[in-house]
Amino acid sequence: MYVVNADEMRKLDRHTIDQIGIPALVLMENAGRATAEEAAAYDGRRLRRFAVLAGKGNNGADGAVAARHLLEAGCTAELIYADDPAALQSEAAQQRDIAGKLGIPIIRYAAGHIMWHRYDGIIDALLGTGSRGVPRGDYAGLIREANASGLPVIALDIPSGLDADTGEAYEPCIQADVTVALAFTKCGLEQEPGARLAGRVVVRPIGIPAGLAAAFGVRTYRIDEQLLTDRLGLPQYERRSANAHKGTYGHALLAAGSRPMAGAGLLCAAAALRTGSGLVTWALPDALLAPMLGRLPEAMLRGMADAGRGDWSAVAPQSLYELAEDKAALAFGPGAGRWPGDAEWLRSVWTNTRCPLVLDADALNMIAAADDFAAWPRRTAPVVMTPHPGEMARLCGLDTAAVQRDRIRIARGYAVRHGVTLVLKGARTVVACPDGDVYINVTGNPGMATGGTGDVLTGIITGLLAQGFTATQAAALGVYLHGAAGDRAASGRMYTASLLAGDLLDVW
Ligand SMILES: NC(=O)C1=CN([C@@H]2O[C@H](COP(=O)(O)OP(=O)(O)OC[C@H]3O[C@@H](n4cnc5c(N)ncnc54)[C@H](O)[C@@H]3O)[C@@H](O)[C@H]2O)[C@H](O)CC1
Numbered sequence: 001m002y003v004v005n006a007d008e009m010r011k012l013d014r015h016t017i018d019q020i021g022i023p024a025l026v027l028m029e030n031a032g033r034a035t036a037e038e039a040a041a042y043d044g045r046r047l048r049r050f051a052v053l054a055g056k057g058n059n060g061a062d063g064a065v066a067a068r069h070l071l072e073a074g075c076t077a078e079l080i081y082a083d084d085p086a087a088l089q090s091e092a093a094q095q096r097d098i099a100g101k102l103g104i105p106i107i108r109y110a111a112g113h114i115m116w117h118r119y120d121g122i123i124d125a126l127l128g129t130g131s132r133g134v135p136r137g138d139y140a141g142l143i144r145e146a147n148a149s150g151l152p153v154i155a156l157d158i159p160s161g162l163d164a165d166t167g168e169a170y171e172p173c174i175q176a177d178v179t180v181a182l183a184f185t186k187c188g189l190e191q192e193p194g195a196r197l198a199g200r201v202v203v204r205p206i207g208i209p210a211g212l213a214a215a216f217g218v219r220t221y222r223i224d225e226q227l228l229t230d231r232l233g234l235p236q237y238e239r240r241s242a243n244a245h246k247g248t249y250g251h252a253l254l255a256a257g258s259r260p261m262a263g264a265g266l267l268c269a270a271a272a273l274r275t276g277s278g279l280v281t282w283a284l285p286d287a288l289l290a291p292m293l294g295r296l297p298e299a300m301l302r303g304m305a306d307a308g309r310g311d312w313s314a315v316a317p318q319s320l321y322e323l324a325e326d327k328a329a330l331a332f333g334p335g336a337g338r339w340p341g342d343a344e345w346l347r348s349v350w351t352n353t354r355c356p357l358v359l360d361a362d363a364l365n366m367i368a369a370a371d372d373f374a375a376w377p378r379r380t381a382p383v384v385m386t387p388h389p390g391e392m393a394r395l396c397g398l399d400t401a402a403v404q405r406d407r408i409r410i411a412r413g414y415a416v417r418h419g420v421t422l423v424l425k426g427a428r429t430v431v432a433c434p435d436g437d438v439y440i441n442v443t444g445n446p447g448m449a450t451g452g453t454g455d456v457l458t459g460i461i462t463g464l465l466a467q468g469f470t471a472t473q474a475a476a477l478g479v480y481l482h483g484a485a486g487d488r489a490a491s492g493r494m495y496t497a498s499l500l501a502g503d504l505l506d507v508w
């Protein structure tokens with residue numbers, strides 16, 4: 001499913017009108033009718049009396065059309081404008097006049113004068129993809145009163161006050177129960193807090209040919225079963241040949257864990273096995289080998305000479321890249337810890353290994369600390385990096401809040417600049433590819449915000465790479481399966497918060 005930003009939507013809109021010749025009024029009619037249909041059907045058709053909050057742009061014009069179609073559906077509707085209705089222009093003025101001729105009351109908003117008890121529901125047609133920044137003047141007042149009314153809200157295209165590109169919510173922002181996304185879902189509806197403020201998102205066609213998205217270079221996708229199957233090859237994952245043997249599905253190498261954080265390696269290795277990797281070797285500091293023996297009998301353990309330190313600081317990098325020579329994928333970082341000179345250590349592993357490489361946790365902090373990462377040699381085999389927002393902030397020299405305000409753009413920029421597949425974790429994980437494609441994951445739940453779930457994801461992605469999936473497939477499918485496992489594990493628990501990372505391994 002394509003996901004568009006405001007600029008892409010504007011271009012698709014204009015091309016449809018100017019080049020294909022579908023008049024704006026036709027698109028508007030379809031937009032308004034779709035919104036009215038969703039509103040009239042909401043909650044078992046319980047809502048009958050609507051306040052349609054309208055701005056002066058085309059979002060408001062769509063709202064005036066919706067008001068008309070609500071009448072046709074046996075409802076009542078009143079148009080409440082955040083601007084002087086007499087100042088409206090072009091299509092917005094046209095739609096206002098048509099609504100007026102059909103007896104729909106045209107009301108100018110005045111703070112504290114709206115009698116909200118007269119309505120059952122609200123249509124938010126104040127601001128759409130043309131909105132910029134904090135809602136101004138009466139737009140803000142109307143948004144606050146609508147939110148305070150306690151009435152169900154159906155947002156037209158996007159909740160007013162939401163950034164259509166990033167999902168950032170300005171103050172105030174409409175809290176919608178349903179958002180009728182016109183033609184395509186928007187980036188801002190697929191990232192938090194936008195996803196929460198949008199409520200249930202319904203994408204409704206309005207006449208813009210869906211095939212235009214590809215033609216216009218839209219490169220952002222929402223991961224769903226169809227995309228995984230059509231674009232990323234999910235059937236390949238589910239189907240196994242009858243004469244398969246463990247060599248068929250690759251050998252994954254997980255270099256992870258150190259004395260205080262041995263469990264990270266255990267979770268990684270177990271996840272790689274669960275994902276179907278034929279063989280798994282867990283490389284860990286020698287001092288940890290004995291206590292870890294038998295904890296995961298299905299994995300082969302390989303102690304790395306650590307001078308008794310129980311961490312990676314004395315492990316010769318050559319010993320790791322020699323071990324990686326016959327492996328199908330290597331992951332490094334979970335529970336690895338830091339030590340002086342670790343960035344140089346990692347650079348030599350980066351340079352001297354030939355298989356796909358997954359870097360997570362402290363490996364990412366090492367890269368963030370390296371002042372010459374941009375000069376590291378481009379690897380022929382792919383690299384997948386899996387930062388959480390804090391690690392991403394360190395990689396980009398930003399603060400975490402700045403990363404969270406613009407996740408898609410920041411992840412895409414980093415992936416393209418460094419030629420890596422970048423998995424920016426968090427709610428609605430963003431998978432950004434070196435070619436600029438971005439996939440947004442919608443599985444998962446807040447219970448997964450607990451230690452170790454990142455280690456599980458690293459193991460999943462490494463296990464998929466070991467089976468021969470491409471970096472894009474392994475990352476997109478990996479985050480989807482990881483979140484789905486988290487949802488299934490949470491459904492069996494009394495509280496989402498009680499979820500443990502290990503629970504994700506028992507539901508495959
Ligand atoms: N193909 C489609 O998606 C179609 C979309 N349509 C609708 O058009 C809007 C976008 O309309 P546009 O006129 O570009 O902008 P808006 O209506 O979103 O509002 C802009 C309007 O409001 C003023 N404004 C901007 N920011 C603020 C602010 N922070 N506070 C106050 N006022 C603000 C600005 O000056 C403009 O006047 C899209 O969402 C759809 O609903 C088409 O109608 C059908 C095809």
Ligand SMILES: [K+]
Pocket residue numbers: 059124125126127128155156157158159160
């Ligand atoms: K809106």
